Amino acid sequence: MSQTVSVEDRGFTLGDGVFDTALARDGAVFARARHVDRLLLAAHRIGIAVSRDAIETAIDAALTMEPAIIRTTVTRGTAARGLWPASAGAPTVVVTTAPWSPALVGQPARLITATGRRNEFSPTANLKTLGYLDHILAAREAAEAGADDALILNTRGRVACSTIANVFALIAGRLITPSLSEGCLPGIMRALVIEAAPSLGFAVEERPLAPQALAGADAVFLTNSVRFLRPVTALDGMPLAQGDLAALQAALLARA
Incomplete structure (x- = not known):
């Protein structure tokens, strides 16, 4: 399923966001709770009020049975110009996947x-x-x-x-x-x-x-x-x- 992100999204314009990279195999994310906890903590530390449900739902939608690198990106969303916006829209949550190979493990x-x-x-x-x-x-x-x-x-x-x-x-x-x-x-x-x-x-x-x-x-x-x-x-x-x-x-x- 394709997804577009606004050119006014603060993740695109200012790098205003956080991300996490995890490994998924057989339809499950390794150490999933730890990854989601860390991502939530980072988002909240910079004032992005994203919910756990939003992150978990996005991850679930991206999972397949194939081994994959799962990247979850959370941004502040769109907002008026200015470094610290008076108000912002809903956070943007995007999960992307890339193929993973066991050959990556232990590479010198x-x-x-x-x-x-x-x-x-x-x-x-x-x-x-x-x-x-x-x-x-x-x-x-x-x-x-x-x-x-x-x-x-x-x-x-x-x-x-x-x-x-x-x-x-x-x-x-x-x-x-x-x-x-x-x-x-x-x-x-x-x-x-x-x-x-x-x-x-x-x-x-x-x-x-x-x-x-x-x-x-x-x-x-x-x-x-x-x-x-x-x-x-x-x-x-x-x-x-x-x-x-x-x-x-x-x-x-x-x-x-």
Whole structure:
């Protein structure tokens, strides 16, 4: 079913909205409640009064039995000109799908360090908003350098995230990942790794992570909801250690 969005929609004109990307298989969205909860929280944080029913109904209409990447976009809708409108219409909710392949899971990634920084002090630092241009430009940097993704540091020069994923480092048997105060998104797969790790013998620390620490880590990996766990093989042309992450990957796939 086709759907059109007004050229006056604030998502189109101002990037005034939020989105979520999830994996659907066999007619069900993996970790659906977590994805919807996060999307609702982000929308409400920026003042978009969208209902859970509107989101759930739109997702249901898009589901098929084929594996798919499900993207749910929520905008403030149409409104009169001006940055903060005196009034706005109903929120716009759009769900789109794209084919998903199991080959995406576990693909190794070579990273470069992006020149741009992520502002951990921004009120939207922990929200998945439509304003993704900084990450788009970092992805262009990576592509031009022949890399698969870019490591993005925050304003204090510490690890924040990659363009599309959270970052973990395995150091002396402990999984280290930047805390949300470092400017990363509260990734769904990030949360699942944090929950699953202790049962596999890994202690987890959410804390600042210096990029120099990645060079001496036993393993570095990325997490997102489409690729699950993605090992990082190199950073800025320097090879990184490849620790055994099979048990952790298996634990995540078992939940899907």
